Amino acid sequence: MLVELKVNGEPRSADVPPETTLLKMLREYLNLTGAKLGCDVGDCGTCTVIVDGVSVNSCLMLAARANGHEVTTIEGLANSNELHPLQEKFEEHGALQCGFCGPGMLISAKNLLDKNPDPTVFEVRDALAGNLCRCTGYTKIIEAVIDAGRVMNAEQANS
Amino acid sequence: MATRTKDIQKKAEELITTEKSKAPAQQPLAVPADNPVAYPLELPQGEARLRTPAVGQRARRPDGRLHGLGQTQYIDDITFPHMLHAKILRSEYPHARIVSIDTSEAEKMPGVMATLTGAEIPENSFGPTYQDQPVLAYPIARHCGDGVAAVAATSEQLAADALEKIKVEYEPLPAVFDPLEALEEDSPKVHGGDTNIYTSKTIKKGDVEKALKESDHVFHRQFRTQMVEHVPLEPHASIASWDGNGRVTLWTSLGRITLGREDLSRTLRMPQNKIRLIGTVVGGNFGGKNEITTEPILALLSKKSRRPVKSVFTRGDEFISSTIRHPFVMDYTTGVSNEGKILARKIRLVLDGGAYCSWTGTTIGKGSILAPGPYDIDNVLVEAFAVYTNKTTTGAMRGFGAPQVCFAYESQMDDIAHKLGLDPLEIRLRNGFSENSLSPTSQTLQSVALKESLTQAAERFGWKERRA
Numbered sequence: 001m002l003v004e005l006k007v008n009g010e011p012r013s014a015d016v017p018p019e020t021t022l023l024k025m026l027r028e029y030l031n032l033t034g035a036k037l038g039c040d041v042g043d044c045g046t047c048t049v050i051v052d053g054v055s056v057n058s059c060l061m062l063a064a065r066a067n068g069h070e071v072t073t074i075e076g077l078a079n080s081n082e083l084h085p086l087q088e089k090f091e092e093h094g095a096l097q098c099g100f101c102g103p104g105m106l107i108s109a110k111n112l113l114d115k116n117p118d119p120t121v122f123e124v125r126d127a128l129a130g131n132l133c134r135c136t137g138y139t140k141i142i143e144a145v146i147d148a149g150r151v152m153n154a155e156q157a158n159s
Numbered sequence: 160m161a162t163r164t165k166d167i168q169k170k171a172e173e174l175i176t177t178e179k180s181k182a183p184a185q186q187p188l189a190v191p192a193d194n195p196v197a198y199p200l201e202l203p204q205g206e207a208r209l210r211t212p213a214v215g216q217r218a219r220r221p222d223g224r225l226h227g228l229g230q231t232q233y234i235d236d237i238t239f240p241h242m243l244h245a246k247i248l249r250s251e252y253p254h255a256r257i258v259s260i261d262t263s264e265a266e267k268m269p270g271v272m273a274t275l276t277g278a279e280i281p282e283n284s285f286g287p288t289y290q291d292q293p294v295l296a297y298p299i300a301r302h303c304g305d306g307v308a309a310v311a312a313t314s315e316q317l318a319a320d321a322l323e324k325i326k327v328e329y330e331p332l333p334a335v336f337d338p339l340e341a342l343e344e345d346s347p348k349v350h351g352g353d354t355n356i357y358t359s360k361t362i363k364k365g366d367v368e369k370a371l372k373e374s375d376h377v378f379h380r381q382f383r384t385q386m387v388e389h390v391p392l393e394p395h396a397s398i399a400s401w402d403g404n405g406r407v408t409l410w411t412s413l414g415r416i417t418l419g420r421e422d423l424s425r426t427l428r429m430p431q432n433k434i435r436l437i438g439t440v441v442g443g444n445f446g447g448k449n450e451i452t453t454e455p456i457l458a459l460l461s462k463k464s465r466r467p468v469k470s471v472f473t474r475g476d477e478f479i480s481s482t483i484r485h486p487f488v489m490d491y492t493t494g495v496s497n498e499g500k501i502l503a504r505k506i507r508l509v510l511d512g513g514a515y516c517s518w519t520g521t522t523i524g525k526g527s528i529l530a531p532g533p534y535d536i537d538n539v540l541v542e543a544f545a546v547y548t549n550k551t552t553t554g555a556m557r558g559f560g561a562p563q564v565c566f567a568y569e570s571q572m573d574d575i576a577h578k579l580g581l582d583p584l585e586i587r588l589r590n591g592f593s594e595n596s597l598s599p600t601s602q603t604l605q606s607v608a609l610k611e612s613l614t615q616a617a618e619r620f621g622w623k624e625r626r627a
Binding site: 017019027028033034035036037038039040041043044046073074075077078083086087090091092094096097098099100101102103106132133134135 | 217218219220222223224225226227228229230231232233235236238316389390391392393394440441442443444445471473474
């Protein structure tokens with residue numbers, strides 16, 4: 001079946017079998033391998049993408065359900081000139097070790113900051129509750145998100 | 160930050176000048192007059208060798224940026240033209256003799272390009288300590304995570320469907336699941352023979368029995384720990400490609416690629432120079448990716464199908480088929496004086512090894528040496544046994560046995576403190592290692608700051624105030 005959707009602002013489409021998940025479509029049909037397959041049952045969050053402003057586990061969403069919707073993946077965060085403040089701050093704070101949870105963490109964090117640019121530690125923890133990390137622990141990740149929020153606020157104030 | 164770096168540089172310079180002034184003046188060595196080559200023996204050192212301005216500065220991980228961009232290539236992010244996907248059928252029973260395997264129905268399915276069973280593997284055994292583990296179980300399956308057959312097909316879904324078409328006839332055998340039951344004489348024997356014990360270790364220091372008799376108080380308790388799976392976010396994954404030159408290349412999430420190449424050479428009965436292993440970025444290891452899993456299976460499926468073959472474990476495979484942390488059964492008997500001084504400690508450790516040895520050799524060694532704890536004890540006896548059970552194989556995991564024994568000895572320290580009416584910190588300060596203490600294996604320990612660390616930590620987090 002033909003699935004047409006917008007990925008990181010660009011119209012994309014693929015002809016996929018009906019059982020194809022959004023994650024599989026992104027990774028295998030659109031060659032966007034940033035979102036990862038960790039558990040395939042919606043527990044680990046490493047497959048997180050944003051669909052119409054809501055962060056979802058793309059391993060649990062059928063590609064057909066995303067038809068006509070707008071999807072943001074990790075590949076849509078940076079542009080040719082600069083990193084997203086979250087990517088910059090995750091790197092600076094050493095918030096990624098093996099990196100496998102990173103794309104999902106960053107996407108969940110982006111969705112939080114887009115809606116709430118000045119979150120409390122509790123709000124960050126709540127927003128990242130669906131993303132598991134097994135290496136660094138969560139302290140540096142939370143620090144990086146709060147720091148990135150500060151940068152984004154300052155940028156907005158200046159513009 | 161800049162001021163801090165300057166401070167560090169200044170300190171380094173001071174250090175260098177004082178070291179120089181301390182050094183005794185050296186007489187130049189006499190050089191034979193007829194020596195054709197002359198050069199000074201003391202060469203000026205480059206400054207970079209004497210100071211590290213990086214200390215005190217914030218470092219960035221070299222791989223951090225690609226991780227953040229989602230551009231790091233893990234195994235599952237790599238694909239090749241005409242690549243196949245492999246799936247493994249696992250044993251239905253914890254202990255069974257495989258009577259027959261029929262893969263013909265699976266092979267008839269369109270899109271299924273190759274199947275493999277244990278009987279087709281040139282040398283069906285591997286392992287870092289003992290080579291007791293089959294790549295695909297045959298003729299005996301020893302736990303439910305044992306693979307019995309594998310399929311390579313054009314899609315993952317098709318490979319999964321094909322597994323259902325494989326007919327395996329089993330003759331179930333009696334199984335054993337508890338490590339203490341496995342020690343008994345009439346227990347089912349996982350690997351045949353007359354015992355399930357496959358490794359043991361004894362550490363003796365002083366005379367434990369005598370010291371226990373002379374102790375004012377004797378404490379005994381049994382502690383048990385459970386299985387722990389590493390749960391790396393990236394499941395085990397590999398790709399094998401057998402080429403027309405008779406060489407095989409593997410891209411794998413394996414952590415120890417040199418050891419892996421040895422195991423592949425053994426299982427495939429092939430010289431190492433025909434095997435190329437490419438270790439890629441690993442999405443979490445924690446000890447669970449220290450030995451081969453599916454690599455020889457993929458190599459042979461690739462040889463049969465003439466195509467690259469990829470396999471990624473499901474989370475279920477990860478839990479039942481990859482290695483886990485050894486559960487320990489720990490009996491601690493400790494003799495203590497009225498003053499709270501530990502006089503003797505007698506320990507029996509039983510390690511639940513699961514179906515195969517894997518990294519048990521390292522685990523039993525480290526677990527035994529650390530079992531008495533970081534305490535000055537003159538009389539120690541540690542007897543450790545690793546036993547086979549029909550369960551998931553236990554292997555390497557962060558600490559190699561250290562966390563299990565730590566749980567036991569620290570719990571017992573609290574028991575002792577409670578009984579003697581001592582502060583739990585005090586009992587540790589009275590017995591803890593100090594400079595030049597002897598370890599249970601009589602190694603002289605240096606740079607020991609145990610008591611200082613405990614005291615400072617207790618001060619910082621307000622131990623006394625919280626207990627008051």
